[in-house]
Amino acid sequence: MNPLETLRFAVLGLSANKVRSGLTMLGILIGVAAVILLLAVGNGSSQAVKDSIDALGTNALTVSSGAGFGAQSTATSTKPLTIDDARALADQSQAPDIKGVAPEVQTSQTALYEGTSHTVSSVIGTYPAYFEASNSKVVQGDYFSNDDVLAARKVAVIGSTTATDLFGTASPIGKKIVLGGTPLTVVGELATKGSGTGFQDPDDVIIAPLPTVQNAYSGFGSLSQILVEASSADTTTQAQNEITTVLMGTHGIKDPTAVDFRVSSQTTLLSTRSSTTQTFTVLLGAVAAISLLVGGIGITNIMLVTVTERTREIGLRKAIGAPKGVILSQFLAESTLLSLIGAGLGVAVALIGAHFTIVGIKPVVIPASVWGAFAIAVAIGLFFGSYPASRAASLRPIEALRHE
Amino acid sequence: MSPAPDTATATAPVIAARRLVKTYGIGDAVVHALAGVDLTVQQGDYVAIMGSSGSGKSTLMNILGCLDVPTTGRYLLDGIDVGGLDERQLSLVRNRKIGFIFQSFNLVPRTNALAQVELPLAYAGVKAAERRRRAMAALTMVGLADRAEHKPNELSGGQQQRVAVARALVTSPAMLLADEPTGNLDSHSTKEVLGIVDRLNDSGRTVVLITHEDEVAHHAKRVIRLVDGLIVSDERQAPVEGPPPAMAGAAGALTRGGVR
Ligand SMILES: Nc1ncnc2c1ncn2[C@@H]1O[C@H](COP(=O)(O)OP(=O)(O)OP(=O)(O)O)[C@@H](O)[C@H]1O
Ligand SMILES: [Mg+2]
Numbered sequence: 288m289n290p291l292e293t294l295r296f297a298v299l300g301l302s303a304n305k306v307r308s309g310l311t312m313l314g315i316l317i318g319v320a321a322v323i324l325l326l327a328v329g330n331g332s333s334q335a336v337k338d339s340i341d342a343l344g345t346n347a348l349t350v351s352s353g354a355g356f357g358a359q360s361t362a363t364s365t366k367p368l369t370i371d372d373a374r375a376l377a378d379q380s381q382a383p384d385i386k387g388v389a390p391e392v393q394t395s396q397t398a399l400y401e402g403t404s405h406t407v408s409s410v411i412g413t414y415p416a417y418f419e420a421s422n423s424k425v426v427q428g429d430y431f432s433n434d435d436v437l438a439a440r441k442v443a444v445i446g447s448t449t450a451t452d453l454f455g456t457a458s459p460i461g462k463k464i465v466l467g468g469t470p471l472t473v474v475g476e477l478a479t480k481g482s483g484t485g486f487q488d489p490d491d492v493i494i495a496p497l498p499t500v501q502n503a504y505s506g507f508g509s510l511s512q513i514l515v516e517a518s519s520a521d522t523t524t525q526a527q528n529e530i531t532t533v534l535m536g537t538h539g540i541k542d543p544t545a546v547d548f549r550v551s552s553q554t555t556l557l558s559t560r561s562s563t564t565q566t567f568t569v570l571l572g573a574v575a576a577i578s579l580l581v582g583g584i585g586i587t588n589i590m591l592v593t594v595t596e597r598t599r600e601i602g603l604r605k606a607i608g609a610p611k612g613v614i615l616s617q618f619l620a621e622s623t624l625l626s627l628i629g630a631g632l633g634v635a636v637a638l639i640g641a642h643f644t645i646v647g648i649k650p651v652v653i654p655a656s657v658w659g660a661f662a663i664a665v666a667i668g669l670f671f672g673s674y675p676a677s678r679a680a681s682l683r684p685i686e687a688l689r690h691e
Numbered sequence: 692m693s694p695a696p697d698t699a700t701a702t703a704p705v706i707a708a709r710r711l712v713k714t715y716g717i718g719d720a721v722v723h724a725l726a727g728v729d730l731t732v733q734q735g736d737y738v739a740i741m742g743s744s745g746s747g748k749s750t751l752m753n754i755l756g757c758l759d760v761p762t763t764g765r766y767l768l769d770g771i772d773v774g775g776l777d778e779r780q781l782s783l784v785r786n787r788k789i790g791f792i793f794q795s796f797n798l799v800p801r802t803n804a805l806a807q808v809e810l811p812l813a814y815a816g817v818k819a820a821e822r823r824r825r826a827m828a829a830l831t832m833v834g835l836a837d838r839a840e841h842k843p844n845e846l847s848g849g850q851q852q853r854v855a856v857a858r859a860l861v862t863s864p865a866m867l868l869a870d871e872p873t874g875n876l877d878s879h880s881t882k883e884v885l886g887i888v889d890r891l892n893d894s895g896r897t898v899v900l901i902t903h904e905d906e907v908a909h910h911a912k913r914v915i916r917l918v919d920g921l922i923v924s925d926e927r928q929a930p931v932e933g934p935p936p937a938m939a940g941a942a943g944a945l946t947r948g949g950v951r
Contacts, residue, residue, distance in 0.1 A: 292813060303801050600799055606758055607811045607858065608786020611778055684785075685759040688793075 293613075297620035300593070311589045312629035315664050318579030319633025322660040324640050325575045327650035329568025334651050336561045346386070346520050347420050348527055348552050350376075350513040350534070365547040366538045367509030375537050376515060382529035387416035387516040390497060392505045396467035398453060398493065405452040410466065410493045412500025413514070418444075420516035423494070428460040428475035431496055439498035444475040446492035469503040471495060523552050579660070582629070583667035590622050590675035601679050602687025615680035622672025623665060630664035703770035705866050705897045706732035706755060711764035713750050713920075724750040725761065726920035734865070736931045737892045738899045739908040742917035748901045749870055751917070755899065756791050756868045757784050769865060786815050790859030794871040797855035798843040804830060805839040808858045815862060829857040833887050849880025856887050860896070867891060869900040873907055885910050889935045910937045 301308040352368045373390035376382055392412040398405050411417070418430050423444075431442045443466070450459045450473075459473040471493075480489040501507050517526035527550050534548055535541075594601070601614060634657055641650040713725040724747045732738055740748050753759040754766060757773055766773045769788060776784065785791075798807055808826040817825070830836050833853040843851055852872060859867055867888065873881040881904075889910055892898045900911070908914050912929040915922055929936045 299801070599796055603793075603796070603799060604810070604814075605782065606756070606785060606791050606793075608782050608814045608862075609810075610782040610814065613814060683759075685753050688758065688796075 293616050293620045294624070296617050297624045300617070300621045301624060304593075307589060307592075308625060311585050311625050312632065314582035314585040315579070315626050315629025315667070316582075316633040316636060318575070318582035319630045319660045319664050320636040320640065321578050322572065322575035322663075323634065323637035323652060323656050324645070324650060325571035326568065326656045327637070327641050327652040328645050328648050329564065329571050330653050331648045331651040333561055333564040333568065335648065336564055346517045346523060347422070348515040348517060348523060348530065348550055350515060350530055351549050351551070352509065352512075353547065353549060368513055368548065369509060372534055372537050373510070373513050375533050376513065376530060378533075381533050382526070384518050384522040384526040384529055385515055386518045387420050389414045389417035389420050389514040389516075390510045391417065391512050391514055392497065392500055393511040394467075394500065394504045396493075396504060398449065398467075399465040400453045400462065403453050405449065407449055407466070407493050408487055408491045410495070410500060410504070412495055412497040412505065414497060416516065417494065417514055420514045423480075424478045425475040426478045427458060428473070430475055431494075436496040436498065439496060439502055441469060441471050441495075441499055442474045443471040443493050443495040444477060445473055445494075446477050446488075446490040447479040448488050448490035449493060450476045452491075466493060466495075467504055469499075471499075527552060579663065579667065582664075583626075583671045586622050586625055586668055587671040587674060589625075590618060590672050591678075593621070594618065594675045594679040597679075598682065598687050598690035601682055602684050602690065605682070605684035605687060611680045615676050618676035618679050619669065619672050622676065623668040626664045626668025626672075630661045633664070634661055703767070704731045704733050705736075705769055706730060706899070707767040707770075708755070709765045711751070711754060711761045711766065713747070713754065713759075714762050723920050725754075727764070728917075728920070728922055730915070730922065732897060732899065733931050734897055735892070735895050736897055737889075737910070737912040737929075737935050739911035739914045740899065740901045740917060741903065741908055741914060746917040747920040748917055750920075752868055752870050752899070752901055756789050757781050758791075782814075786811055787862060788865050790862065790864040790867045792852070792855045792859050792867070792869040792872045794874045798851055800843060803840050803842050804835060804846065804854045804857075807843075807854055808861050811858060811862045825861055826857075829861040830854070832860070833857045834883075847880070849876050849883060852876060852880065852884050853887065856884060860891055864896075866897045866899065869898070871901050871903065873902070873904070881907070885937070889938050893934045893938055910935055912936065 350368065350372075353365055368390075370390055373388050376385060377388040390413060394410045395406065395408055396410045398407050414436055415430055415433055417423070425444060428444070430444060431440070435442050443464070445453075445459060453459065453464060454462065459476055462473050463470050464473060465471075477490070477492070477494075515526065515530060517523040530550050531543070531546065535543065535546060538547060540546055604614065637657070638652065641652045708728060708730040711725050711728040711730075712723070715722040715724055728751060730751075740751065742748050750759070754761050757768070760774070768784065771784075773781070773784065799810065802810075805823070805826055808829050809822045812822040812825060827836065827839065830839055833856050835850060835853055835857065838846060838850060843854075846854065852875075856872070859869075869888070872888070873884055876884065885907065888898055888900070898911075900907070902908055909928070912927065912931065912935060914924075914926045914928060916924040929939065933939065
């Protein structure tokens with residue numbers, strides 16, 4: 288009997304009991320779809336983390352005030368971060384691995400433009416160095432300059448979400464918006480950064496010269512944080528040490544365990560997060576694998592029932608000269624066909640499902656998972672089908688014929 | 692399987708069984724289904740096996756058909772000792788040398804008559820076109836060419852039995868074994884089936900059939916009676932050569948009439 292013949296018999300055998308075959312296939316379908324889709328979700332979330340690392344700039348270090356949670360600092364009082372701290376950090380002789388320093392004040396204001404009102408979640412006052420350190424690029428117009436900072440000009444660079452909300456599709460460049468009662472001229476629009484890591488939209492932002500923001504909203508007190516750009520990704524550790532040394536000097540702290548500021552690098556922050564998503568992916572994969580296994584057991588179950596049901600038929604086939612191999616391959620072909628069709632449909636369902644956003648994550652299908660899940664499902668069909676099949680094949684003809 | 696040389700087939704009996712014993716169970720519950728049966732059947736013979744229920748007829752038939760093995764004793768089929776064959780060789784023997792017809796549950800479910808008859812040829816590795824041609828010829832012979840596409844549940848009992856006959860003869864086996872082939876049929880269907888069997892025997896095929904009915908036994912050239920697993924009588928009704936008694940008597944009319 289040639290393989291085509293065997294396949295035809297298998298199709299006949301399966302179609303004899305459509306509901307049962309369908310339900311068994313469903314088990315495999317769900318298993319395969321779950322494996323592909325859940326891995327895609329896991330992969331999608333780690334992809335998002337990776338993207339946001341790039342979006343934030345890998346060389347960036349953030350200095351913020353306070354001892355920080357869980358830190359072993361024994362500081363009793365906290366000195367706020369000031370412009371002087373930022374100037375000290377910008378001193379090349381003290382901190383050779385620091386390329387740029389951008390002091391930041393942050394607030395939230397409502398922007399108005401021709402009757403359109405929009406609450407901007409973060410209004411940042413800073414220096415032009417901010418753009419490079421935070422990996423923010425303009426797509427239209429230009430950044431503001433050091434001159435603008437010195438003169439405290441009322442100019443602003445806005446994020447893409449802010450631009451769309453206020454101006455729609457029109458170009459915002461040169462337009463005047465009113466932010467918290469102060470008119471600002473838009474000079475540039477930033478490229479979209481995407482969903483980012485936090486719950487905040489990184490594209491809903493207005494960036495203006497530091498004195499302008501201080502003047503209009505926050506006052507000339509302390510800074511929210513200082514963004515520091517290390518000279519390269521490899522020197523972030525040195526830069527971090529230099530920051531600590533310099534700020535201990537300006538804050539008059541002798542004991543390194545009693546610092547009143549925090550230096551955090553985006554990469555360390557994000558590597559923690561990406562290892563979390565990795566655990567998440569593994570967990571999802573394990574759950575999916577279990578469901579695939581359950582689908583496989585379903586195949587064994589149904590094939591055992593089929594063999595029992597068809598024992599007399601097997602006896603009859605043997606009586607008219609069916610060799611053991613033919614019976615074996617017939618039942619193996621049936622179980623493999625079950626898993627093959629189930630897996631094929633599962634792949635289709637997964638690929639369709641991957642077009643939808645699942646729990647806020649855009650799934651990114653891993654091609655290897657498609658082939659892997661498919662191959663495993665087919666192997667499961669072979670493996671779990673082989674026990675019932677070999678049981679059928681080794682039946683003695685007379686015993687099979689006498690079966691009730 | 693190495694086929695016996697042609698010269699041997701010409702002289703060696705199709706069936707040569709020596710002291711066949713088959714026991715079931717152990718200890719007090721032991722049943723001697725066969726208690727030492729010697730049987731020789733020549734090529735072209737037409738043997739009816741009779742006996743009361745439980746006398747061991749089916750047991751003997753299953754052993755002759757290589758579906759079962761005797762507890763002790765030797766069985767030569769076409770000069771080959773079946774006891775020395777492995778599984779694969781046995782399935783070849785069942786496929787090539789024997790055509791089996793059972794009393795009931797003869798057909799593979801959900802499979803149409805044509806595919807049913809093609810089955811032994813498929814197992815023998817015959818090509819699809821050739822298979823179809825031979826299966827159609829066999830179905831035509833049993834008068835069911837117009838029922839080729841019918842599934843077993845769409846055929847009458849007699850028609851099912853005729854499909855089984857077609858399937859048994861399609862490989863041109865040396866020997867046709869039938870365990871009460873007409874047991875479930877009315878007298879008309881019985882006539883039809885027996886007519887076909889008679890013609891097969893007339894064309895030189897060896898036939899062994901089990902029956903309870905004297906009318907059926909009258910078709911055979913030789914009648915063997917079993918009692919408690921032993922042959923108690925062995926009567927010849929017609930010579931091995933020549934047509935079966937029913938065809939000789941009615942000069943073929945019965946056959947023609949039988950196959951519609
Ligand atoms: N698998 C078995 N296990 C135990 N005993 C068996 C088995 N098969 C047959 N027997 C016994 O062997 C004896 C012969 O059985 P067999 O089927 O050959 O009878 P038979 O002549 O064909 O009867 P019938 O005319 O009713 O079909 C019976 O007593 C039966 O009970
Ligand atoms: Mg019987």
